[in-house]
Amino acid sequence: MTTVPAVGSFKAFAKAIGAGRLRSLMKRALRALVIPAAVVAIGMGAWYGATHFLLSPSRRFLLPPPQQVWSRSFSDPAHLRPMLDALAVTVKVASLGLLIATAVGVALGAVMSQARWLEGALYPYAVLLQVVPILAIVPLIGLWVGYSTSARVLVCVLISLFPVITNTNFGFRSVDRGLHELFDLGRASWLQRLVRLELPAALPSILTGLRIASGQAVIGAIIGDMFFARGDPGIGTLINNYVAQLRSEDLIAAVLLAAGFGVAVFAFFAVLSSVLVGRWHNSGARR
Amino acid sequence: MSRTARLVDTMHDVDASHLTHGVEVAFHDLDLTYGTGTLALHKITLTVRTGELVAIVGPSGCGKSSLLRLAAGLERASGGSVAVGTESVAFIFQEPTLLPWASVRRNVGLLGKLAKLPHDELSERVDAAIRAVGLTDFADQLPRSLSGGMRMRVSLARALALEPRVMLLDEPFGALDELTREEMQLQLLDLYDRRGFTALFVTHSVSEAVLLADRVVVMSARPGTIRDVVPIDLPRPRHRELRFDPAYVDYVKTVSDLLRKDDR
Numbered sequence: 001m002t003t004v005p006a007v008g009s010f011k012a013f014a015k016a017i018g019a020g021r022l023r024s025l026m027k028r029a030l031r032a033l034v035i036p037a038a039v040v041a042i043g044m045g046a047w048y049g050a051t052h053f054l055l056s057p058s059r060r061f062l063l064p065p066p067q068q069v070w071s072r073s074f075s076d077p078a079h080l081r082p083m084l085d086a087l088a089v090t091v092k093v094a095s096l097g098l099l100i101a102t103a104v105g106v107a108l109g110a111v112m113s114q115a116r117w118l119e120g121a122l123y124p125y126a127v128l129l130q131v132v133p134i135l136a137i138v139p140l141i142g143l144w145v146g147y148s149t150s151a152r153v154l155v156c157v158l159i160s161l162f163p164v165i166t167n168t169n170f171g172f173r174s175v176d177r178g179l180h181e182l183f184d185l186g187r188a189s190w191l192q193r194l195v196r197l198e199l200p201a202a203l204p205s206i207l208t209g210l211r212i213a214s215g216q217a218v219i220g221a222i223i224g225d226m227f228f229a230r231g232d233p234g235i236g237t238l239i240n241n242y243v244a245q246l247r248s249e250d251l252i253a254a255v256l257l258a259a260g261f262g263v264a265v266f267a268f269f270a271v272l273s274s275v276l277v278g279r280w281h282n283s284g285a286r287r
Numbered sequence: 288m289s290r291t292a293r294l295v296d297t298m299h300d301v302d303a304s305h306l307t308h309g310v311e312v313a314f315h316d317l318d319l320t321y322g323t324g325t326l327a328l329h330k331i332t333l334t335v336r337t338g339e340l341v342a343i344v345g346p347s348g349c350g351k352s353s354l355l356r357l358a359a360g361l362e363r364a365s366g367g368s369v370a371v372g373t374e375s376v377a378f379i380f381q382e383p384t385l386l387p388w389a390s391v392r393r394n395v396g397l398l399g400k401l402a403k404l405p406h407d408e409l410s411e412r413v414d415a416a417i418r419a420v421g422l423t424d425f426a427d428q429l430p431r432s433l434s435g436g437m438r439m440r441v442s443l444a445r446a447l448a449l450e451p452r453v454m455l456l457d458e459p460f461g462a463l464d465e466l467t468r469e470e471m472q473l474q475l476l477d478l479y480d481r482r483g484f485t486a487l488f489v490t491h492s493v494s495e496a497v498l499l500a501d502r503v504v505v506m507s508a509r510p511g512t513i514r515d516v517v518p519i520d521l522p523r524p525r526h527r528e529l530r531f532d533p534a535y536v537d538y539v540k541t542v543s544d545l546l547r548k549d550d551r
Contacts, residue, residue, distance in 0.1 A: 176384070178380050178382055178384040179384055179386065181361055181380070181384075182378075182380070182384055182397075182398075183401070184360075184361060185359060185360075185361070185376075185378050185398070186397070186398045186401035186402065187401065187402075188401045192401055196386075196397070196400075196401075197386070200386070200388050201386075201388075203388075277388070279388075279429060280387045280388045280429050280430075280431055281387065281388075
């Protein structure tokens with residue numbers, strides 16, 4: 001058995017794997033771990049600073065320090081369990097809403113790309129979806145579909161539909177003209193063109209749309225929870241309750257959980273994009 | 288099958304009477320006016336015989352590419368007629384025009400797939416075409432990992448996999464560096480000698496046109512008309528060394544002089 005002396009072992013290691021490769025590994029580790037950890041540390045420091053220096057002790061309940069949020073909410077199952085159950089409900093609503101928005105949005109975007117007159121006929125309504133404040137139509141949704149889960153899903157669909165439609169439409173319209181002519185020469189059928197050319201070519205744009213829409217869907221689900229409380233409570237419902245009861249620790253924990261869900265969904269689509277188009281398109285490539 | 292047994296045109300009206308025996312492509316009194324009202328081509332009459340390689344040269348914007356696109360059915364003539372004696376036509380664009388998400392093999396087999404060729408036959412053709420352009424080791428690579436010259440070879444292989452009787456080549460080597468361009472020219476000559484297709488080749492390069500073609504069509508500036516047709520009576524197969532042949536140099540000079548007539 002050979003032993004590596006402690007002194008100089010790093011040098012030996014560097015020599016064994018090559019200095020260039022070591023530098024590259026360290027650079028990647030720095031980017032993947034150290035920098036994000038530093039950002040979290042700075043955030044925590046700012047939080048502590050705000051609690052202790054900006055707020056007087058009598059008002060400190062408005063922004064309790066991180067360790068208090070941890071001890072009273074995250075590490076206490078009696079507080080954490082209802083939050084996780086509510087988050088599961090919100091995840092279900094957001095996922096269902098995003099799924100419907102994806103199916104409808106991709107279909108509409110694709111249809112709109114086939115002819116200018118179709119785009120002219122449908123696009124104003126898509127814009128309408130985007131510009132009408134969702135809070136303004138929430139009461140209408142309640143009147144039309146009731147105050148249960150379907151209303152929450154509908155809010156998610158409405159809020160996340162626009163980026164899917166516009167990005168799909170853009171993706172379909174951006175297909176290289178030369179490739180279209182190649183398919184003309186090959187006398188491709190409508191279906192062949194759709195499956196072999198337009199859909200794969202539009203995929204990077206569709207995925208960009210989904211990345212944006214996923215964040216919107218999470219917001220939509222939380223807004224839905226807040227307005228349509230009938231049925232199992234979502235994380236938005238709990239947030240409302242915690243505000244009413246001045247439970248700042250739980251409120252912050254619930255907000256952090258909701259934010260974590262949003263980040264997870266966004267990261268999921270980033271990874272999906274990398275897997276599906278990373279090999280051939282810059283939008284999905286890892287930097 | 289007789290060379291002109293069938294007349295299958297693509298998207299425009301055809302006057303088959305100009306497809307006499309031994310003629311594969313015929314333009315007759317052809318006019319092309321763009322949507323903007325600009326007359327691009329005027330009274331073009333040209334026939335390409337079976338197995339012949341005809342090069343078209345002319346100043347920028349004279350309608351060379353449009354002539355080729357008319358033959359492929361990608362554009363419609365405003366007057367006159369275009370006739371192609373076969374539906375076995377391949378078109379090679381100025382750019383490689385490849386599906387970026389598909390491997391070399393899938394790109395080469397694309398048109399055969401669209402034509403619903405039987406799987407085994409298509410697979411054989413694709414392998415042969417990839418072999419013919421020397422890309423066997425790169426068959427599973429994506430286009431982005433290939434050089435410009437290799438991508439152009441994929442485009443050439445895609446056309447070859449159709450086993451076309453007529454090849455329409457629209458400045459296929461224009462974007463390549465000098466060395467790669469020369470390599471591709473020689474490869475095209477080799478394929479032409481072995482496969483014997485009919486070809487219409489658009490280029491800006493007079494030397495390329497003389498090296499490749501049996502006849503060089505010299506066009507005038509817009510509206511594009513045929514100024515002259517120069518038969519290139521150089522032996523085949525043609526090699527790199529032909530460039531130093533005095534007869535080749537004479538042909539280059541003749542065609543260049545004809546092109547410069549516009550400048551005088």
